Amino acid sequence: MEKGKQEAESQSRRNFIKAGAIATAAFMIVPRHVLGGKGFLAPSDRLLVAGVGVGGKGQSDIAAFAASGKADIAFLCDVDDRRAAKSVKDFPKAKYYRDWREMYEKEHKNFDAVSVSTPDHNHAIQTLAAMQLGKHVYVQKPLTHDIYEARALTEAAKKYKVVTQMGNQGASNDGPRQMKEWYDAGLIGDVHTVYAWTDRPVWPQGIAWSTNKAEVPKELDWDLWLGTAPYKDYVNKLVPFNWRGWWDYGTGALGDMGCHLLEAPFSVLNLKYATEVQASVGSVYVDEFQRGYFPESCPPSSHVTLKFPKTNKTKGDVTVHWMDGGIQPERPEELQANETFGDGGNGTLFIGTKGKMMASTYSANPRLLPLSKNANIKVAQKFARVPNQANGHYAQWVEAAIAGYGKNELSSPFEIAGPLTEALLMANLAIRGADIQKKNADGKTIYPGRYTKLLWDNNQMKVTNFDDVNQFVKREYRKGWTLGA
Numbered sequence: 469m470e471k472g473k474q475e476a477e478s479q480s481r482r483n484f485i486k487a488g489a490i491a492t493a494a495f496m497i498v499p500r501h502v503l504g505g506k507g508f509l510a511p512s513d514r515l516l517v518a519g520v521g522v523g524g525k526g527q528s529d530i531a532a533f534a535a536s537g538k539a540d541i542a543f544l545c546d547v548d549d550r551r552a553a554k555s556v557k558d559f560p561k562a563k564y565y566r567d568w569r570e571m572y573e574k575e576h577k578n579f580d581a582v583s584v585s586t587p588d589h590n591h592a593i594q595t596l597a598a599m600q601l602g603k604h605v606y607v608q609k610p611l612t613h614d615i616y617e618a619r620a621l622t623e624a625a626k627k628y629k630v631v632t633q634m635g636n637q638g639a640s641n642d643g644p645r646q647m648k649e650w651y652d653a654g655l656i657g658d659v660h661t662v663y664a665w666t667d668r669p670v671w672p673q674g675i676a677w678s679t680n681k682a683e684v685p686k687e688l689d690w691d692l693w694l695g696t697a698p699y700k701d702y703v704n705k706l707v708p709f710n711w712r713g714w715w716d717y718g719t720g721a722l723g724d725m726g727c728h729l730l731e732a733p734f735s736v737l738n739l740k741y742a743t744e745v746q747a748s749v750g751s752v753y754v755d756e757f758q759r760g761y762f763p764e765s766c767p768p769s770s771h772v773t774l775k776f777p778k779t780n781k782t783k784g785d786v787t788v789h790w791m792d793g794g795i796q797p798e799r800p801e802e803l804q805a806n807e808t809f810g811d812g813g814n815g816t817l818f819i820g821t822k823g824k825m826m827a828s829t830y831s832a833n834p835r836l837l838p839l840s841k842n843a844n845i846k847v848a849q850k851f852a853r854v855p856n857q858a859n860g861h862y863a864q865w866v867e868a869a870i871a872g873y874g875k876n877e878l879s880s881p882f883e884i885a886g887p888l889t890e891a892l893l894m895a896n897l898a899i900r901g902a903d904i905q906k907k908n909a910d911g912k913t914i915y916p917g918r919y920t921k922l923l924w925d926n927n928q929m930k931v932t933n934f935d936d937v938n939q940f941v942k943r944e945y946r947k948g949w950t951l952g953a
Contacts, residue, residue, distance in 0.1 A: 518543035523551025526585030536863035592617035609727035616942035622886030634885035638830025640861035657822030667813030720766035721792035747898035769793020
C-alpha cells in the first residue's frame, strides 16, 4: 500500500511539473483569467492586451503598455490598414483584425484587457462590450461622445468590477498633486473661479460638409469607421484627424483638450456634476455679406461658463470658464507683461480668495502668482507621485489590471473620468444649443439657445428649460449598432 501511495504521489508530482512547464511555456498566449479565474495573478504577472484603434495615438498607447515590461500586445484591430501598419510591424506576433466585434467574439478568451483609441463616436460601444466580457479597459479621452454614454460606462465599471483608465495622461503628472497640496495648505484661499483655455482647434471647424464625394481607399473599411454615426459618403481629409470638428464623430476642442486642462480643477476642488451652463460661439462668413450656418460642424471658437455646486473642498459654488479657438481670459494683474500665461496657447487658472495659481497643458508646471512666490514655497508632500508622471499613466493601469479590481489607485478611473467627461459634454450641449435655428411668429430666423442659461437635472440627465438640446444627451445610433449586449 505504501509503495503504491508513493508511486501515485510521484506520478502526481510529475504531472504537476509537466503541467507547470506547459503553462510557463505558453504564458504569452494564455490570459490570466483562464489560468486561474477571476482575480487570479498569473505566475508570469503579465497582462495580455487587445488594441482597438492602433494607429496614431492608439499606436503610441499600446507601445507604452508594452514598454511597461508587464504587458504583451496580443491582438490588433483597426479599420484602416494604413494607420495600423506601424503597430503590425512593431508587434508581429499579434493577430490582426479589422472588425472589433469579430475580435471580441473569437478571441475574448485570449486577452485580459482592451485599449480603445478610435474616433469619439465609437468609444462607448467598443468599451462597454469589452467590460461586459470582464475585460479591463483603457480609453482615450474624451471617454465618450454623449453624456448618456459617459454615465453608462461609469456605472458599468462598478457593475463589472474591471480596472479602468481614461487616456488623459496629465492626470498622472505631479502638477495636480502639487496644486492639491498648495490648495489644501490654504495658499490661495477658497477657489471660486477657474479659467481653462486652448488654441485648439487646429483642424477645420465652422465649415460646410464637402460636396466632393471621393473614392474610399482600399485600405479603409468606411462602413466600420462610421460605426454608430449616420451614413455619409466618404470625403477626403476627414480621416485620420479632421473628424474632430464634426458633431457626428467628434466633440470639438472641448473633447480634445478639455480633459487635459480641466482635470486639475476637478481633482483639486473635487468637482463632480455641473448644475448650469451657458455658451457663446464664434461665427464664420460664407462671404462678406452672409454669416455661415453649419450646425453639423463645431464652431471655430467658444466661451462656455459652467457652475458647479459647493464641494468638500470649497465654501461655495465654483464657476468654470472654458475658452477655445484662441480666446483667452484677461491676464492676471499679478503676471508681468512678458511672463507667459499658462504655456501660451493653453492653460488653467485658479482664482482664490487669497491668491491665484496656474498651470500649463496636462497640469504641468504649476505656479503661484505672482511668480516670485514660487521661490520660497514650503508645503509638505502629502500625495504620492506616479512614477514617470504622464509616461507612467500607462504602466499604472497595467499594474492595476494585474493586481485586480479595487487593489491599486489610478489617476483617471471612470469614477473620476466619467463626471469630468460629462461636464465637457454638458458644455457641448450649450455650444450645440447656440446653433439651433427656429422661426419666430414673424417668420424671422432666431437662435434661442444663444441667449439661454441651460439648467441641468443630473438625476434625470436632461436640461429642464430648453428641451431642444436634450436630443444631444443621448444620440440615436445608426441601425445595427447598440450600446451593450
